[in-house]
Amino acid sequence: MDNIYFFSGQDRLPKTVDRELLGIRGRQAVEFAELGFPILPGFIIDARLASKLESVDIQRDIKKLLDKCALFVDKKIGDPDNPLLLKIVVSSNLAISNYPTLHNFGLVRSVIDGFARWVGNQFAAHEVLFLVRGMLKIEELLAIAENDTTRLPDVQMQLRNVEGELKQEHPARDALSYMNEYAPYLPLGFFDTAEDQLISALRRISRLLSKDEQNDNDTALMVQPMVYGNYGKDSCSGFFFSRNIVTGEKKLQGEFYREKFNEIGAQGQPIEKIGIDHLKQLEQIAWTLEDRFKEIRQVRFTVEKGKLWLIEQRPVEQKSTQADIKLLLDLASRKVVDEAYIVKAIQPPRLNEILHPVIDFASTKELPKYTGGISGAPGAAIGRVFFSTEALLEAHKVALQKNEDARFILVMPATFADDVKAIEVATGVLSCEGGYSAHASVVARQYGKVSVVAPEMKIRGKKATLGDLSFGEGDYITLNVPYYGEPSVYLGKASLIEPDPKESGLLEYIQICKKFVKHFHVRANADSPRDAALASSFGAEGIGLCRTEHMFFHKDRINVFREMILSDTPAERAAALEKLEPMQRDDFYGIFKAMAGKEVTIRLLDAPLHEFLPHNDEELQAFMAYLEKARGKKPSKSELLARIEALAEFNPMLGHRGCRIAVSYPEIYAMQVRAIFEAAYKLREEKIDVRPEIMVPVVMNASEVKLIIFGKKIEGKNYRGIVEIEEELRNQRGLKPLSYRVGTMIELPAAALGAGEIARYAQFFSFGTNDLTQTTLGISRDDFTSFMPDYTLFDLLEGNPFSTLDPRVKELVALAVERGKMTRPDLVCGLCGEHGANPANVRFCMEAGLDYVSCSSYSVPIALLAVAQAELERTAVKG
Known part of the structure; x- marks a missing residue:
């Protein structure tokens, strides 16, 4: 019929x-x-x-x-x-x-x-x-x-x-x-x-x-x-995945149930024990399916009286990104698919999973759990809770001395610049103020740590409550932050599956992606040689943002820097800067060397000075002891407190920071500039290709840029600019000129609107879109989450502007690029804010005429994949 x-x-x-x-x-x-x-x-x-x-x-x-x-x-x-x-x-x-x-x-x-x-x-x-x-x-x-x-x-x-x-x-x-x-x-x-x-x-x-x-x-x-796995001897039922769905190893993963209809109430055996003939048959089926469907497949089968029957085959939902990448690399190596196919096959955000540990959920079944909050930085982390930077660092030191577990979670309402050193050694951060763009989240992403912002959390002394969970200092908690879905906090220790970028196939995959990245590049935000080397291994084509303020918080530097800030006289300030200069030089030397042959953009000091000052009596006492030893006399506590109070600001984001510090204290930038060129010239002597770029932050007009780059003489006072400092250093040593660029960060609407004038003096623009978003929309990234749910409810904003660029911010960026390049056609433009790893933002930057984006080291592969996919789409449209 x-x-x-x-x-x-x-x-x-x-x-x-x-x-x-x-x-x-x-x-x-x-x-x-x-x-x-x-x-x-x-x-x-x-x-x-x-x-x-x-x-x-x-x-x-x-x-x-x-x-x-x-x-x-x-x-x-x-x-x-x-x-x-x-x-x-x-x-x-x-x-x-x-x-x-x-x-x-x-x-x-x-x-x-x-x-x-x-x-x-x-x-x-x-x-x-x-x-x-x-x-x-x-x-x-x-x-x-x-x-x-x-x-x-x-x-x-x-x-x-x-x-x-x-x-x-x-x-x-x-x-x-x-x-x-x-x-x-x-x-x-x-x-x-x-x-x-x-x-x-x-x-x-x-x-x-x-x-x-x-x-x-x-x-x-x-x-x-119908066939039955319990239909007499030589019968069984079972299932398998065409390869390991976690590691991606090309080996069947599954179980069979001898003389059983299915797995219910049955004791399974590993699929490799089913018998050599059936195993070979299943392997051929599995890998034929992978080649046909170009994905991992799950197969159910029954053996009835020794004869194999396939019941069904379907895609696998719960599989790791690593497994998919291993499969795609396998297919490409055998020419089943071309390299363009495998680049297009993975959504960029999925790479987050490979770069961070993941929870072994079998270990969480008995642990009390809280679900909710805001994902700050993805991954999974386990550690003992500490409620201050000082307590965590002390516990970390003791743990290393005693060879004990050195995993810690920093739990605070919010973090600030001085807490970076704790985030660096912690496995994760749990905070309750801010959101995706809060300080804790930004720094955690930069250092590859895990971050959860849980507004519901209440901290009282050395105790915290979160939903039904209650934990104190020294208790273990586990953070789980998937890229998709809500984060979770578990009370107790779970088990983790640690990532290995090399074994996972990620590094090989990145190299294939880079074959399609031709007209636009990805740099990294990195502040240390270690971060620079990591970013380079992930495919970064240089450093787009080196935050020099982070370098001063190391324990062997912070009191020297505080001494400089609180100096009574220019001579005292100069003496402190003289101690800091070799430290800065060594920092820059290591970063330049790790990025040999690639551009390194160093942002001169940006953070408000008061952020570096003692925040509690313990820090103040330690600083006073340092001063007494350094100067040979005991300082006055009351005088120090008075100076600290005088430096406090009501709105530090818009206050005495960035280039404004250089105008008031030119010797600070002068020290940093000398350190940059000392490191650069030293490496050139060692036959290492160095490409420094010096970035001036928080400018609002061309006059500021001109002053700091080229200096000025007025009323008998000589302000020495970057160009003069470099020339003086070079002439003192009898060296040939070194190629370098000086540019600025565009992070204020006034700077974007005045880009044409600013480009007369700046050789590159780097868009600091975190601050540009704050100053354009008039909202704080740390406080926005308190009213964002209401704005989302009434559709007053499209998404989170600190994740996806707001249309008004995009307009300012595009306008600044256009005006800047009209003045200086060879102007290099990049974006170095936290928006840099978002694929939607990457596409905008490419369309707006920028040359690169810069993001945290752990986000570089994500941005690279987004660029490669956009380049492929552009090629397809032209073709």
Whole structure:
């Protein structure tokens, strides 16, 4: 008959058959068959006929098709000794179906004893109940569709009875007893003749399809034999993934259950122990599927009396990014796909998973848990809780001395510049103020640490409560921050799976991505040689932002820097700067060397000076002891406190910071500039290619830039600019000039609007989009989360402007690039704010005429992938 199609591992459907008429499950079965795999044979009644079976004589056709199925499985429908049982699959084109699972057709009174001899009486009774439940569900749906209120209550009551029986560990009665009990509620003679049972079931399902409003004549019916992993000796059931779904190792991962129908109540064995012949067969199937579908697949199978049958194959939802990358690299190495394909196959944010540890969820089952908050930096972290930088650093020192667990979580309302050193040694940060762009989150991303912002958390002294969790100093907690979904905090120690970028295939994948990165580049935000080397290994083409203020917080420097800030005279300040200069020089030397041959943008001091000062009495006492030792006399505590108070600012973000510090204290920038060039010239002598770029922060007009770069003489006072300092250093040493650039950070609307004038003096622009967003929208990134939910509720802002660039900020960036390049056509433009790793922002930067983005080292691969994908799209459009 037309519209009914037989398939098997040896039989193919004609190419003229419209696959849309087979439904999703039908198409999957046909795909399996076309690969020549040992798929169970069957037939598909296509969508044109499936809802019309009540008016069509199909008995002869069905009998012929069942005879063909019997040849493959060595069973026959209605055979009292070795009966062929079948399943009916309602195959629609919808991913979700409201139809029940329909198994075991052909199970009638005359075959029950023979079936039970193979599988046991209890299992036989269970399969009868399963068959009855499926058909009762069909009858219930029919009664609802036909508004048969007389029959519906009886059917529903019997359905509840069957479901109650199936919930029992073992059926209470024998199979024949169940057949007799439920026969009155099913089609007439349902348990009499095997073929008639199948045909009557098909017609009842067909009738239901004809009344289903969701069936738009696109639902087919598929019939296949049933096989059983408990059908005597040499039988089993099982499943496997085509490779390890965590590591990506090309090795089957799964279990089989000897002489069991499925895994329920069964003890599984590793798939590699199934036997060499079947294992080789399964491996060939697995890797053929990977090549066909270009993804990891999951396969269910049954071995019945030694013969292997594949039950179904489908994509794998719960798999790691590492596993996908390993598969893609494998496919590319064998020329199954080209390199462009594998670059386009991974969404950039997924790379976060490879770069950070992940939770082993088997270890969290017994741990109290809080879910919620804001994801600051992804990954997973375990550690003992400490509520201050000082306490955490002291505990860390003691742990190292005693060879104890040195994992710690910094828990604070918010963090500031002085807390960077604690974040650096901690495994994670849990805070309750700010959000994705809060200081804790930004620094955590830079150092590859985990960050959660939980506004609900309450801290009282050395105790904290978060939801139902309560923990004190020294208690262990576990942070889990997936890229997708809500973060979680567990009370106690979970287990982690640590990442290995090299073993994961990430580094190889990055190198392939870089082949497509031609007109736009990715740099890193890095403040140390270690960070620079890490960024370079991840593919960074230079450093776009080196925050020099972070360098002064090291314990061997902070008091020297405080001495400089609180000096009474220029001479005292000069003496302190003289101590700091070799420290800065060594920093820059290491960073330049790690980035040999690539541009390194060093931002001169930006943070307000008061951030460096003592924050508590303990720090103040330590500073006073340092001063006494350094100067030979005990300082006045009251005088120090007065000077500290005088330096405090009401709004430090808009206060005495950035280039404004250089105007008031030119000697600070002079020290940093000398240190930069001392390091650069030293490396040049060592035959190392050095490309320094000096960035002036927080400028609002061209006059500031001109002053700091070129200096000025006025009323007898000489302000020495960067150019003069470099010339003086070079002439003192008799050196040849070194190529370098001086530019500025555009982070104020005034600077963006005045970009044309500023470009007269600045050779490059770097857009600090965190501050540009704050100053454009008038909102603080640390306080925005307090009212962001309300703004989201009423659609007052599109998303989080500290994650995705706001349209007004984009307009300012584009305007500044345009005006700047009109003045200086060779102007180099980059973006170095935390927006740099967001793929949507990357695309904007490419379209706006920027040359690069810069982001934290751990975000470099994400940005690189986003650039490569955008370049591929642009090439495709041009082609």
